[in-house]
Amino acid sequence: MSSSIIKVKEVSKKYRIGAKQKVNKSLSDAFIDIFASPFRRFSKLKSLSSFSTDENEENIIWALKNVSFEVNKGEVLGILGKNGAGKSTLLKILSRITEPTQGKIEIEGRVSSLLEVGTGFHPELTGRENVFLNGTILGMKRKEIEKKFDEIVAFSEVEKFIDTPIKRYSSGMKVRLGFAVAANMEPEILIVDEVLAVGDADFQKRCLGKMQDVANEGRTVLFVSHNLPLMKGLCPRSILLRNGNIVFDGTTEDTINYYLNTSETKTSNYIKFNEQGFDLELAVENYSSENKGVYRLGEDMLFRIKLKSPRNVRNLGCGIGIHHREQCITKLYTYYQYDKIINLKEGETITFDIHWQNNFLRSGLYQLELDVFSGTESIFKLFDILKFEVINTDFYGTGQLPSPEMGIYLSKANWNIDIIS
Amino acid sequence: MRVEIYKRKNWQIITIADIKELLNYKDLLYMLVKRDISVIYKQTVLGIFWALIKPVTQMVTFTLIFGKFAGIEKDVNAEIPYAVFTFIALVPWTYFSSSVTNATSSLISGEVFITKVYFPRVLIPLTSVISKLFDFVIAFMLMLLLLIIFGIKPSYHIIFIPALILIMITASFGIGLWLSALAIQYRDINQLMVFLTQILMFFAPVIWPIAYIPEKYLFLYSFYPMVGVIEGFRASILGLDAMPWNLIWPGAVSSFLLLVTGLIYFRNKENIFADVV
Numbered sequence: 001m002s003s004s005i006i007k008v009k010e011v012s013k014k015y016r017i018g019a020k021q022k023v024n025k026s027l028s029d030a031f032i033d034i035f036a037s038p039f040r041r042f043s044k045l046k047s048l049s050s051f052s053t054d055e056n057e058e059n060i061i062w063a064l065k066n067v068s069f070e071v072n073k074g075e076v077l078g079i080l081g082k083n084g085a086g087k088s089t090l091l092k093i094l095s096r097i098t099e100p101t102q103g104k105i106e107i108e109g110r111v112s113s114l115l116e117v118g119t120g121f122h123p124e125l126t127g128r129e130n131v132f133l134n135g136t137i138l139g140m141k142r143k144e145i146e147k148k149f150d151e152i153v154a155f156s157e158v159e160k161f162i163d164t165p166i167k168r169y170s171s172g173m174k175v176r177l178g179f180a181v182a183a184n185m186e187p188e189i190l191i192v193d194e195v196l197a198v199g200d201a202d203f204q205k206r207c208l209g210k211m212q213d214v215a216n217e218g219r220t221v222l223f224v225s226h227n228l229p230l231m232k233g234l235c236p237r238s239i240l241l242r243n244g245n246i247v248f249d250g251t252t253e254d255t256i257n258y259y260l261n262t263s264e265t266k267t268s269n270y271i272k273f274n275e276q277g278f279d280l281e282l283a284v285e286n287y288s289s290e291n292k293g294v295y296r297l298g299e300d301m302l303f304r305i306k307l308k309s310p311r312n313v314r315n316l317g318c319g320i321g322i323h324h325r326e327q328c329i330t331k332l333y334t335y336y337q338y339d340k341i342i343n344l345k346e347g348e349t350i351t352f353d354i355h356w357q358n359n360f361l362r363s364g365l366y367q368l369e370l371d372v373f374s375g376t377e378s379i380f381k382l383f384d385i386l387k388f389e390v391i392n393t394d395f396y397g398t399g400q401l402p403s404p405e406m407g408i409y410l411s412k413a414n415w416n417i418d419i420i421s
Numbered sequence: 422m423r424v425e426i427y428k429r430k431n432w433q434i435i436t437i438a439d440i441k442e443l444l445n446y447k448d449l450l451y452m453l454v455k456r457d458i459s460v461i462y463k464q465t466v467l468g469i470f471w472a473l474i475k476p477v478t479q480m481v482t483f484t485l486i487f488g489k490f491a492g493i494e495k496d497v498n499a500e501i502p503y504a505v506f507t508f509i510a511l512v513p514w515t516y517f518s519s520s521v522t523n524a525t526s527s528l529i530s531g532e533v534f535i536t537k538v539y540f541p542r543v544l545i546p547l548t549s550v551i552s553k554l555f556d557f558v559i560a561f562m563l564m565l566l567l568l569i570i571f572g573i574k575p576s577y578h579i580i581f582i583p584a585l586i587l588i589m590i591t592a593s594f595g596i597g598l599w600l601s602a603l604a605i606q607y608r609d610i611n612q613l614m615v616f617l618t619q620i621l622m623f624f625a626p627v628i629w630p631i632a633y634i635p636e637k638y639l640f641l642y643s644f645y646p647m648v649g650v651i652e653g654f655r656a657s658i659l660g661l662d663a664m665p666w667n668l669i670w671p672g673a674v675s676s677f678l679l680l681v682t683g684l685i686y687f688r689n690k691e692n693i694f695a696d697v698v
Contacts, residue, residue, distance in 0.1 A: 015696070045607055048697040096426060096539035098695040105426040116537045122456055124463040133456055136449040137538055165463075 005189060005220050006071040006094070011103035012244075013064040013089050016047065063089040064100070065244040074218040078225070078235035078252050080259055082384070085241040087224050091115060091193055094222065109188030109220070112138055116193070118178025123167035127158055127177055130166055134181045148184045155210075156180035172377040176203055183210040189220045208234070226383035228256050228326035260325050267293030267365070267387045275380055277310030279349075282320075282370060284388055293386075297363060297393045297402075297410070303332070303354040305370070309344045313374050316342040318352050321369035323384070324361070324408055328369075332356065335373065360410040362402070363392040429692055435684055443541050450544050450551075457552035472556040473563050476515050480508045487628045496630050498661055505571055509658055510627040510651045512560045513589050517647055518618035520553035520590075524597025525614055528605045528694065535605075535694045542691040543684070546597045550590060568658070576660020585653040588673050592646035595679030602683075602690040606697045626651050631668070643671040646679070 064086045071077050081087045092098045094105065095113035120137045121130050131152055135145040145152075153159050156177040158169070166174055192211065211234060215221050225231050231238060231252055238255040240248035248258045269284045285302040286295050295301055303320055319333030332354055334342070344350055367384040392401045395410055402410060462468045481504075488494040488503035497506050524546040528535065531545045568575060604610035625647045626633075634642050643649060649672030652665045 042607075045697075048606060048693075092695065093426060096424070097536060099426065099428050099692045101428060103427065107424045107426070108422075110422050111424070113538070116533075119533060119537045122460055124460050125456060129456070129459070133452045136452040137534070137540065139540070140448075142448045142451070 003072050004070040005073040005075075005108050006222075007106040008067060008069050008094075009104045009106075011064055011067045011090075011093060011100045011105060012062060013086075013093060013098070014060050014062050014101045016060055062244050064093070066103070067241075067244070067246055068103075069239055069246060069249060071220060071222065073220055075237065076215045076221040076223065076235045078223050078231040078238035078255070079241065080224075080228075080231065080238050080255055081241035086244040087241055088115075088193070089244075090241065091191055091222070091224060094191055107189065110139065111189045111191060112182070112185045112187035113191035114138075114179075114182045114193065115191075117175050117182065121166060121174060121178065124165055126165055127153075127162040127169070131162075131177065131181055134178060135185075138182060138185055139187070140185055144186075145181075152177075152180045152184050155183060155206075170377070171374065172203070175377075179203075179207055183207065183214075187219070189222070190214055191222045193224050194226065226381075229328075232256060232326065256326055267389045269293040269386075269388065271386050273385075275382060278372065278379075279306075279308035280370070281306040282368070282386055284368070284386065293388045295359060295388060295390050297359065297361065297390055298395050299359055299393075301356045301359050303352075303356065303368075305352040305354070306349065307344075307351075307372070308349040309346060311346050313344045313379070315373075315375045316344045316350070317371075317373035317375070319371045319373075320354065321371065322361070323367040323369060324364060327408075329361065329366070329408060331369075331371075333371070335376075359390065360395070361390045362404060362406065362408050362410060363390050365389050429689075432685075432689060435688060439541070439688070443543070446540055446544060449540055450548065453544060453548040454552045457548055458555045461552075469559060472559040476508065476511045476560050477563070479511055479515075480504055483507045483511075483628050493629050496632065498630075500661065501573075501659060502571055505567060505573065505659075506630075506655070507628055508564060508567060509654050510625075512557070512564050513585070513650050513654055514622060514625065514627050514647065515560060516553055516557040517589060517593050517650075518622065519556065520550045520593040521596050521600065522614055522618055523549035523553060524593070525600040525604050525610060527597075528601045529608075529611075529698070532698050535698055542694060543598070543687055546601045546687075547594065550594045550597055553593075554590075564658075573659065575658050578657035578660050578664055581653065581657045581664060585650050585657070585669070588646065588653075588669070588676050589650045591680050592650075592672070592676035595676060595681075595683040598683030598687045599679070602687045602694075605694055606690075621647075631665075639668075640671065643668040644675045646672040646676040648672055 067086070067090065079087050079090065089098075091113065092115070093100050094107070095111065095115060097115075118130070118134055120134055122133065125133065131149065132142060132145055135152075136142065153162055156173075156179070158173050158177055161169065161173065166177070169177070190211075208230065211221065211223070215234065221235075223231065223235055235252050237250065238248075238252040239246050240255050240259050247262075248255050250258075270282070272279075272281045274280065281304075283304040283306075284293065284295075285304065286299050305318060305320070307318070309316075317334045319331055319335065321331040322329045334352070342350065366388055368386040368388070369381065369383045370385055371381045372379045394400065395402050396412070462471060465471065467474070484504045484507060488497075488507070494503045497503055527545045527549045528542070534540070534545065535542065565575075600610055600614070604614075622628075625645065631639075631648070631652050649665065649669035652668050656662045656664050
């Protein structure tokens with residue numbers, strides 16, 4: 001098609017993962033190894049940039065494999081997929097940060113990519129200086145920035161502090177300023193990674209509005225997010241990546257359905273991981289013994305979060321969201337339900353036990369979202385980190401299982417019934 | 422604008438398109454240099470005086486240790502105080518060593534640029550080399566002040582200074598390109614840099630006169646880029662000797678070669694920076 005502005009043709013990218021370390025059997029082995037190790041290390045470091053043909057395939061992963069798609073001018077395309085599906089790699093290749101191992105991409109037009117908000121911000125420089133710095137880094141000319149400067153500052157709402165070094169800014173202010181610069185670029189193609197997950201809710205809303213404007217102006221947008229309702233609102237079409245392959249390409253509605261229907265149905269009750277230096281554990285428990293991520297409707301549940309912070313966090317907030325298909329059923333936040341202020345120091349570990357006595361969820365699969373805040377500003381929001389299943393019980397005590405027609409969230413009420421003759 | 426993204430072949434040379442692209446980013450270069458310069462002395466009490474303190478301290482120390490104690494003073498033209506003799510060399514030398522050191526670590530400290538955004542990577546070491554010119558200019562002015570204090574009148578040879586500065590920048594940038602592209606993959610370079618510039622200084626005619634080098638090795642030695650620059654600085658500012666063109670041209674040749682090979686090496690490595698950093 002002549003109107004396609006991005007053509008991705010059979011793009012693959014392989015990465016090397018660390019090979020297993022050799023273990024020394026004896027002291028003399030270890031001693032010899034000290035002298036041999038520079039050679040080994042050299043070949044290891046060198047191998048970061050080259051792949052020999054007889055390479056042991058074990059040490060290689062294909063982050064993308066034969067990915068092909070086209071994007072038309074003015075289209076807003078969503079890119080969907082779990083963590084590790086290849087989304088970030090695809091964006092990095094499209095943004096020319098890294099190059100593909102195989103395949104080719106043709107792009108007609110100026111690309112601006114927003115993989116991070118405020119790239120190159122220097123803490124010692126003022127807001128004004130950083131706007132110019134960040135703008136030129138994103139590919140704008142100084143003249144363009146001058147023209148847009150007032151607009152950028154107004155959008156960021158940091159007018160009063162624009163001549164203050166940004167090390168005095170709150171993290172929210174930095175994010176606002178960074179997004180304001182990016183939002184006021186006028187690229188033909190805009191690539192946005194999940195940057196909108198940061199900042200407060202109000203600002204997020206305005207960012208989305210701005211993205212919608214960009215889309216309405218007929219510019220092309222590639223958008224990655226875990227936020228399914230958001231994607232549905234913003235992108236008419238989406239592609240779904242899984243293990244480096246495109247497994248679905250269609251309307252966002254269909255893609256989301258496909259994603260949800262085919263995603264791993266494996267439920268689990270425990271996960272441990274690291275996000276932005278935070279060591280996190282999330283466990284879901286009930287009060288009876290048997291538990292493999294399956295809970296009975298009406299049964300009390302316990303969500304346990306354990307978090308070790310790599311830095312000082314003021315006014316720490318934490319919460320989980322319970323999602324069913326692409327809808328958020330409910331959220332449990334310290335912000336609303338815990339009134340003391342928590343300040344966490346670097347290296348400290350904190351646990352949250354959330355006793356939930358309102359598991360009135362209709363039978364089905366649910367996904368958990370984990371959010372961590374500092375004040376009202378999000379540090380991160382992680383969607384779909386754990387799945388659990390709720391199975392039907394005789395919730396109303398009628399000897400019958402409730403029918404799906406009873407809604408997603410079941411509730412009981414006291415009834416007063418009078419017949420007035 | 423049309424962009425094609427694919428795996429580049431090995432051993433590419435620099436094309437006109439590369440240069441055109443670079444010109445497109447001159448605003449960014451300006452901003453990066455401005456950032457570098459304005460950041461260095463932020464939150465320091467002495468501010469830009471630091472640009473003076475380093476060469477002056479070195480001058481005083483060297484005059485004492487090498488000039489007096491080691492007696493090198495005797496081998497220097499008697500009309501010139503040893504302090505002036507060594508300070509004139511320290512001005513280009515300080516630029517060379519600090520810009521090479523800075524350029525070498527520039528890619529590693531600029532990791533955020535490499536992994537989050539695209540622009541020609543060569544701008545990163547180039548920024549280091551350009552922004553160090555700021556300190557150079559300050560030291561240069563101090564040198565002129567020193568000449569006035571000692572009552573030394575510069576000769577007309579001073580018109581050759583821009584050419585020497587050009588060689589000095591070319592050499593720094595060329596070496597900076599090589600070392601930065603190596604350092605991002607092999608951090609050994611960082612360990613090396615801790616003492617490399619120091620050793621290189623002792624091998625350059627900074628604290629001793631060029632006459633120490635035996636005649637038969639002089640030609641070979643002059644391919645060390647900073648030899649011609651330093652001797653050129655002395656000749657053009659003091660005007661006691663003729664311009665040592667025999668030392669300058671080999672240095673210019675090797676600087677130019679370092680730059681060209683550095684650019685090519687860097688060009689062939691830059692596409693993997695994001696993967697190896």
